[in-house]
Structures are given as C-alpha cells and as structure tokens.
Amino acid sequence: MELCIALLVMLIGGVSALRGESPETPELLPVHRVDIRCWDGVRLRGEVVVPIFRHEGERFPVLLYPTSWAAPKWEYLLSQVRDAFSRYLTLAYTPRGWWFSGGLVDIGGYLDRKDITSIVDWVLTNYDGVVNASAVGMLGISYGAVQSVLGAAFEPRIKAVVAMSGAFDLRFALYPQSSVNMVVGTMLMDSGRSPIGHLPQYTEEFWKNLKASVNVSGILQWALEHSAAGFLQEINARKTPVMLSSNFQDRLFRPDQALRFYEGLTGPKRLDLNLGIHGSYEVEQMLKLWHRSLWPLVQQWFDHFLKGMDNGVEKRSPVSFEMRNVHDSRVSFPSWPTDRVVRHGLLLGCRGAAKAGTLSPLPRSFPTTAAPDVLENCTDILPHVVHTGMTAGLPVLGDMFQTYVDIPVTADFHKLPHNGTVIYVLATAPPDDMDIVGDPVLNVWVVSDTSQFQLDVYLYDLPPSSHRGVLITDGTISSRNATVGEAILLRVQLRALAYRLHAGHRLVLGLNTFCDLYDHVNQEPHQLRVVYKGVDPPAALEIPATAESSTWRF
Secondary structure, eight states, X not given: OHHHHHHHHHXXXXXXXXXTSSOSSOOOOOEEEEEEEOTTSOEEXXXXXXXXXXXXXXXXXXXXXXXXXXXXXXXXXXXXHHHHHTTOEEEEEOOTTBTXXXXXXXXXXXXXXXXXXXXXXXXXXXXXTTEEEEEEEEEEETHHHHHHHHHHHHOTTEEEEEEESOOSOHHHHHSGGGOOBHHHHHHHHHHTSTTTBOOOHHHHHHHHHHHTTSXXXXXXXXHHHTSGGGGHHHHHHHTOOEEEEEETTOSSSOHHHHHHHHHHOOSSEEXXXXXXXXXXXXXXXXXTXXXXXXXXXXXXXXXXXXXXXXXXXXXXXXXXEEOSSSTTOEEEESSSSOTTEEEEEEXXXXXXXXXXXXXXXXXXXXXOOOOOTTOOSOEEEEEOOSOOSOOOOSTTHHHHIIIIIOOOOEEETTTSOSSSOEEEEESSOOSSOEEEEEOXXXXXXXXXXXXXXXEEEEEEEEOTTOXXXXXEEEEEEEESSOXXXXXXXXXXXXXXXXXXXXXXXXXXXXXXXXXXXXXXXXXXXXXXXXXXXXXXXXXXXEEEEETTTOOOOO
C-alpha cells in the first residue's frame, strides 16, 4: 500500500510539475504511515506527507486533516500532495472510533478535544526541526469540519481553520423545527456501525428516543455541547480565523446552519455557499484542484494566516453565494446580514373555492406587526393526505439529480388535489429579474384538530404559460403538543438559496402535511385550518432579495 501511495504521489507531482504548479522537476514526496498515541493510550492512524527541503533550515507550517464521517485516512491525499508542493507538512488522521483508529466515536466531544491536543503535540515532537510550531492549521469536510472547529475553540496552537460541509449545529441537523430528520439520522447511524465505525451505545438510545419524543430536551442539550454552536464563545475569545463552506442542496447539514454560525463569529471569517449536496462540491473541487476556485482559496487562507503572505484574501468580499440557475455566477457581500438584501413580505390570500390563493406584496418590508385590512374572513381546510404531488424529491437522489443532471423536482399544479394541498400564486409576475438570496420564512396561522401534526412548505418557480413549477426551496415544521382548536403561529424557515427569479416568472407557495424526509408525526386522519383574518402578525411569506436586482414592482 505504501508503494502504491508513493507512486501515485510521484505521478501527480510529475504531472503538476509539467503544468507549472510545482517544482521544475518531479520529486518523490516522503509519505509516512503513522500511529499516534493519544493522551489516554488510544492510537489514531494517519498519513504524513512531507515537502522536499529546498534549503537548509527550512521550516514548514502544518496542516491537520481529520477525516470525514466514515472516511478512511487517505481521503485527502490529493490535497496533501498539493499542500506539500506549496511547502506545507500535512497530517491526515482518522479520528477515534473510525476504521483502524482505536476507541469509540466521540462526535466532537471532550475526548476528541483532548485528541487534537495530543495530535499537535505528536507532530511538533516527531517533526521537531522540520515544522514551524507557531503555524498550525486544521481543515476538513463534514466530520472533519466538526473536528477543525473544535480545534479552533480549544487548542491555542491552531492558528486558522477551514470547515467545509460541517454540522455547525447538530440540534438543527437532527431535529429541525421539531421534525425528526430521518435522512440524517438513518445515514449517520448506519454508516457509523462496525466495521467502519464504533459508535457508543448511547447514540442508539438517543436516536430511538428522539423518534419516540422521549427526553428530547436532554438529547438537544447533548447535541449543542457537541456542536460548533456550543463553543462559539471560545472561538470568538481566541479570534481564530475561520473559513466556512456549505452547499445549498445539503440536507444533512443545511446551509442555514453555516449562515447562523457565520453570523455569530467575531474574528476573521469567510463563508462560501455553493451548489451541491453534502460534501460534494468540496470533493469535486478537490479532484480538480488546479481548475476550480475553492481549494486555491483555501490555500490562500492558510498562506495568509499561517505564512503571513499579503495575498489579499482578507480584502475579498467575505460572503459568497453561488447562483443556482445562472451559469458560473456568484453574488458576494461585505457582511452577513447585509443591507444589500431586503426582506419583502408577500401576504397570503385565502383560496376558498378557487384553485389557488394569492401572494400579494405587503405595503412595506418585514418585520411588521400590523395586519392589513384587506384580509378576508376566510379559512382553508388542509386535510392530512400522504401522496399529493408536492414533495421535496427522493431522499439524496432528488438533490443529486437536481444538481448534477439538471433534473429538478417539480409539481404539476393542474394535477394537484384540492383535498390535501393549498397553493398560493404570486398575483403579478415581476417585470425584472430578481435575485432571491438567503432563507425565506413563512409565517402562517393554523388551527388543528389534533395536538400532533406536521406542515410541509414548498416554494416553486412557475415559468410563464406553464402549469409545472420547479421546486427552489422547502421547509418542514412539526408540532407535538398543540392546543386543539386554538390558532397558533407557525414560523417555518425554508432552506437558504441563491436563485434568480426571471422576469415574467411567478413564485408559487405550496402547503401539505407529509414529507418523506421526516418522521411522520401523526399518521391518523386529521386536518389543519389555515386562518387569515384577525391574526397578528399577518399570514405572509418573507422573501430575501438583493436590493439592486429588483425593486419588487408589481
């Protein structure tokens, strides 16, 4: 195996040299398979790639690569090769509990925290005279991002981190808006079993209890303590530079998490939101290192904060969103939240006996507490129906098809049943293109005939002269102890997006009570009644749009 790795490294090094991205002659980089003995005797497996010395006394900054959930230690080999040619010594390691590393998976807890200190101790001791002890960084994808942010919070020798597709708040990943995320939980539990992973027994109990609504508050407290959101204060106290990357179609760790976490950071920071499912954008870019933008930007981040290079990375707009339906286009902002994105309110108009209700612009932007007088004394009945024609797509596959094969999730509004769905259509199509950037939010009042129910929300782009809408974002909220017969306000956060609504297109909002992605709260017959009159704040959809792309004229 070591010989195969060495040959691969030499081949990549030779090709890169011919392209002018490494030394003038191909070099065989030293690759070391290592066992790291941690503070409690547990051994972690890793791979070290050492640059070729160019002059006597050269000292290399260090990059630590904790692997992703269920990934082997050679996950980052291509990136390690690139970093070696950029004069970094790299150590990719498998955190405890995975593959051939010892112990049980700790999921970003105290043991992982202590392991990071042991790893820094080990690399500085074993490569004394080779590395620059004052220039150590961490980066990783998914579970590796969790470990990296953990290092930023609790290991003072970590001077900069890059966290990609990370679980910045496990509470929202496992239990978003009181809904059990079956896709996330099932995938994490199944992939964490032997022989790949060794999860502690309590995780099985947590997952079982979460689905049964047992000790939810205790599980969510544990999730916070094992999330980046739980040690934000420690990161801010150290002002560790943190670069974040997340993907819009990621249903494991939604981009909303990255937005909220970025808002809470007070030190040097950067956020890139991209097209892709969980980890896909980062891996895709890693396999095309010298052609795409993300990994060169990662290198610039570390070059600046570990090597002190004045490369301008800190002067670039720190927030960047990739537009979903505009080829090779990004929109950037100097901060987030930003006054360049305005939240507009679209009032929900009752459907009644018609085929659809309406979305009409409120006279001013959100937030608002005054309910307009134009509301009708009307309600819409939404019975619980499983198959209605409105869905968030096939779990995992739907988002992959949408991102990489350009097969979007759609709904045919002519075929939607009146019983089991309610849709609202934008009253007048915008005359200009409008860039929707951020996370839409629906405020809706419902009266339920049961204490447990689920409301699923879908937002579509409806082209002119078409009856088939393209799903652009969605959200789900569950109630487990509603007061029967009493109007309650549901505030549903939809997935963040960056999407251009072209001139002449309309937004369509859809509601139903079933989504395959989440646990079914109540499978017995029940119904919701959507209320519009006499409620404050009004039933309305908040749409974040860039101020320069549209004045929201109708």
